[in-house]
Amino acid sequence: MRPTPPAGRPIRTAGAVLALCLTLCLATATATGRATATTTAARTGTARTATAAATATAVTVDGTSPGRTFDGVGAISGGGGNSRLLLDYPEPQRGQILDYLFKPGYGAALQILKAEIGGDTNSTDGAESSFEHTRGAVDCSNGYEWWLMEQAKARNPAIKLYALAWGAPGWVGNGNFWSQDMIDYLMDWLGCARQHGLAIDYLGGWNERGYNAAWYENLHATLAAKGFTGTKVVGADDNWSIATSMRTDSALDSAVDIVGTHYPCGYMSAMTSCSSTPDALATGKQLWASENGSEDAETGAAPMARAINRGYLDARMTAIINWPVVAALYPNLGFNTMGLVTADQPWSGAYTVGRSAWATAQTTQFTAPGWQYLDTASGYLGGNRANGSYLSYAAPGKAAWSTVFETMDATADQTVTLQVAGGLPAGALHVWSTDLSASAATTRMTSGADLTATAGVYRLTLRPGRLYTVTTTTGQGAGTAPSPQRGRLALPYTDSLAGTATGQEAAYFAAMNGAFETEPCAGGRAGRCLRQQAPTTPIRWTAESADQPYTLMGDLGWSDYTVAADVLLEQAGTAELLGRVGTQARNNNGLNAYNLRISDTGVWTLLKSDTAWAFTTLASGTVPGVSAGSWHHLALSFQGSAITARIDGAVVAAVTDGSYGAGQIALGTGGYYGAQFSNLSITPGTTAPLDGTYQLADANSGQLLDAANQGTADGTPVIQWPSNGGANQKWRLASTGDGYYTITGVASGKALDLPGPSTLPGTQLDLRSADGGTGQQWLVVPSTGGHYTLESRADGQLADVSGASLTMGAGVIQWPANGGANQSWQLVKAG
Structure with a gap:
């Protein structure tokens, strides 16, 4: 279960994150810090749970198979103001981001949007305004969740809406959430939703704060009495314990329509396995991972790919909802890169569509809520979860079907043969895939050659670290809207x-x-x-x-x-x-x-x-x-x-x-x-330019930014090394004229470079011939104690000594801002 203390979302130090990664991701990560540049798999979530040889798996996609009803894959706006900056984005970029999130056949194509009911209180990385700051003073126009839900519905009228409170104004119940006041407050909020033309499909209680059985029973009855009969109650947005109570409390069992838990596949983990409980399964209710994720938009893609498939295979969960939907918040906040899209510069319009968006799309663009899981056409490749998994879905009336394969942990190609039975359509099968391996230069969903049957059998080879969808459906695609480059918010x-x-x-x-x-x-x-x-x-x-x-x-x-x-x-x-x-x-x-x-x-x-x-x-x-x-x-x-x-x-x-x-x-x-x-x-004010030649010393280790082995060729990795007076430890800073700098090695004449430029955290920095690209432009920002951070213009991540290592030769990589001393550099004038 997710370890959520009363203080809210856990505060994780760099060491705690490392320990979690070492335990759950990759046994070969270095013991001194985050995995080094040679263990990128740990950072991307492509952990190897076991070694498995190539194997063949035969799958019969049978329309007569038993299986639960699929409820969808979604994401959460809220629980921390994570969507706030999206509202201030200029057009056309704002519309492009919304398309990548919600538009069918374009990007993540989300099937569920879960929105916070604002309560004027911090709920992780920000506070969302209440619609009723004082009793009776209802304002249905404030805040941005109404706008976001409307935008989602405009792009996908079939999307399901789900609402949940993290806090509430102090007048509610005189500070008691589990009160009649709170139920009345929720009814007022649903009334506002109606004014906005929004039907709320699902409503929860108090995020990660347990449950009160009588309150849930009252909520269910009040929804019916107030005419909100189409709104189902989710309980308890915390853990599986409510299901145990439901087994012996018939009134509570009747009041809760869906059992929703948080992080059943592990919190900030590789999500190699998921779990429910016998009591949860025995309720006969739909089981949801009503909050999952808390992962970086890039490195969280592989865990997400596992969880969508394995949530059903391991625990019969019929919905997976990612926290959060978008990282539209400032980079100095704790969860600043979690989401499907990163959008933290409304003034420049810059944004990045994360790998997680495409991990989502491989299911959402090929299914719809109301489809049926096909249990007999779902499982682990070769019977071994280390090879990967597959999950099959059929449309109502057997009109279409799709099978999603993930090979996140595979170490060799897998062969799959498919046959179609039970009244499902056959003919040409369409194949789409996304490369989530650490070596992928670019990541987006792409179409492949159709499969045709030979003697009724289709054959497909699955490569490691990828997602594949085999489908009879059409209409899929991957958006191509470009993002502007990052820039400064100009003064004055x-x-x-x-x-x-x-x-x-x-x-x-x-x-x-x-x-x-x-x-x-x-x-x-x-x-x-x-x-x-x-x-x-x-x-x-x-x-x-x-x-x-x-x-x-x-x-x-x-x-x-x-x-x-x-x-x-x-x-x-x-x-x-x-x-x-x-x-x-x-x-x-x-x-x-x-x-x-x-x-x-x-x-x-x-x-x-x-x-x-x-x-x-x-x-x-x-x-x-x-x-x-x-x-x-x-x-x-x-x-x-x-x-x-x-x-x-x-x-x-x-x-x-x-x-x-x-x-x-x-x-x-x-x-x-x-x-x-x-x-x-x-x-x-009047800031003196930094043009000149410097040595750059890591504030954590005291070692210098160094071209490895005194290399001068393109691709030479950049590392930290004790001061030795070499020219490969001297760097020439030159202003680009718009607030950024190029950083050029004195010995090599080559630029400090983010290869690609990649958006993947953990990417090793190196030397490259100057090309004027954003991967060679750095924002040099004063930080603490007279030091500086080096922020890539390409994606806003910082130059970072991997794992806060004190070892000479440790790689210098890019990593999201976390306030660590290993992201801070002292600039010392050379000579």
């Missing part, structure tokens, strides 16, 4: 914070707690302002020690700048302006940032916070003339290690602190009460 930047409409968030802002929505300005100011709306502490899902509301935005590469905004407190409390906002600990358990805080009495504090929510006071004082109901102007300036704070134009503090070198901005309040913000401005 200004925003009145009036937003696009009342009740919506301001552009690029993502709330981490509370609800920041545009409302008519107070304090005698005309127009709309951004207001913190949540009036009381919500029913929380996470348990962070500092849970006050704040919303962040901007480019993590901003270094020297001034951020300023007007603020108005509506009552006693504090308003906050943050700068150089960097790494946020998972589940909002801390934040690297500088914070200017002012109270309604004029008391101000300049603070520094860290990823454990430890606050250090850098300066403090009092200014006259500040009171609730009046507007005041706050500003924070950063120039190198110099920090200047201003209130209403007057300097109140000038301090020196070099802990954080770059980051976003944020607005916040000290608690759950009303405050307004207006007239945001971010103006650039």
